[in-house]
Amino acid sequence: MKPPEPSLTYIYFFVILSIMNKRIFKILLIEAVVPERSRTSIELAHPVGPMYLASCLREDNRERYIEIFDTKLSFDVAGDLKKYMRRIRPDLVGIKAYSRDSDLLTHLCRLIKRIDRKCIIVAGGPYANAKGESLLEDPFIDFSVLHEGEITFVELVNRLEKGEDTDDIKGIIYRKKDEIIKTPEREFIHNLDFIPLPAYDLTDDPRYNKRYYEYIDGDKRYPDAVQVRAKAMTIFTSRGCPYNCIYCHNIFGKKFRARSSGHVWKEMKLLYNDYGVHQFFIWDDIFNLDKRRAHEICDLIIESGYDIKLAFPNGLRGDLMDRDLIFKLKEAGTFFITYAIETASSRLQKLIKKNIDLDKLREIITVTSREAGILTQGFFMFGFPTETEEEMYLTIDYAVKSDLDFTSMFIVNPFEGTELFDMASHYTGLKEYRFDYYNVNYSLAEVSLEELKKIHIDGQIKFHTPERVERAWEKVRFFRRET
Incomplete structure (x- = not known):
């Protein structure tokens, strides 16, 4: 083409x-x-x-x-x-x-x-x-x-x-x-409202939405769980994250900087009216750090009466969520939320500097998935430095017993430029850890690479039971019937 x-x-x-x-x-x-x-x-x-x-x-x-x-x-x-x-x-x-x-x-x-x-x-x-x-x-x-x-x-x-x-x-x-x-580093942009809205006209291409709506594997086409509107757009409403997770890049800095709720709504309204966009993927690092602003954005959507759907493939810290915000997001059209749990080991939570409240997050997942009826996905990672087999199965058990609809389970693969990458060099005994995004070459954990891959597969099998998959797809079918 x-x-x-x-x-x-x-x-x-x-x-x-x-x-x-x-x-x-x-x-x-x-x-x-x-x-x-x-x-x-x-x-x-x-x-x-x-x-x-x-x-x-x-x-x-x-x-x-x-x-x-x-x-x-x-x-x-x-x-x-x-x-x-x-x-x-x-x-x-x-x-x-x-x-x-x-x-x-x-x-x-x-x-x-x-x-x-x-x-x-x-x-x-x-x-x-x-x-x-x-x-x-x-x-x-x-x-x-x-x-x-x-x-x-x-x-x-x-x-x-x-x-x-x-x-x-x-x-x-x-x-x-x-x-x-x-040269010396430039200061981060404090007022994000200062930045003009993206040049949508340069990418107003129907091929995005064709492939957004279904993904392709050879000659086969499969429906996409996180696409329920014909036209979608990715937007960023904030930059930066004050947390110190060792596996994250620091491109936007540690200071949270947010666009005003009015500026975010200006972009959504323009895309809705001029480009026919009815679904928005929010790709922030941490959308819900400022809860008042999150509520304000939701209120603007609700008051407009526009037929809008929201998806959060990332960007919501689970233990900062509460019942009020979950149901406000639902009222504003949210149908998909991802929570990044990573590990159910308290020891590893400290090691990776995530330090998420696992007990609170379990409750938040239940409210999001069961009570609000929002499609809920969890991110998990296996193979952190010093991680044991017992800790990996603790994470699998957490996922299986949760009310998550979907999971994405990954084998730890450190990105260059992160604290985890430097740690990987130390644990592998290599002067420089060799990064390959699509092929994990080493196990940083207390198990072999072969054992790590088996545990990774085992976790996905244990989680994705036929009953759970059917329940998740029933939610997908419901949101599509709403369209």
């Missing part, structure tokens, strides 16, 4: 500028995710990061040509990238990548430079933050933007566009001759 063409109005605007002999700085923003690994709906979120950058670039200077290439939608990434490069001829390409997609980032950078050696490549996102200066050891990457990019990236583009020096820009890593230089 060929890449989407920009709107005629957008093209005509830049044709006129060209006729006027105005130099147009052209930018291609890429969300780099390996497509074959992102066929499930939960992975097919819109590229919100590049969308925010595009809107900031536009607000700064309307006379820039910008397009977004989301590799998740591509069945031929290399071929589609070549088409973008030859059609747009960008002066600069910005690429966001996660650690799991680092190989794709490397491949894209090489391909871009092969097509146009003068094209400037700027990397950003979780992987760039995790690697730090070492990312610039790749000769095909010219700059790296750290943490939030809305101010830093725009300033960098401005300087490059004018041919000015970039040495004093905060929050970047760059190469000067043979030296890799990291």
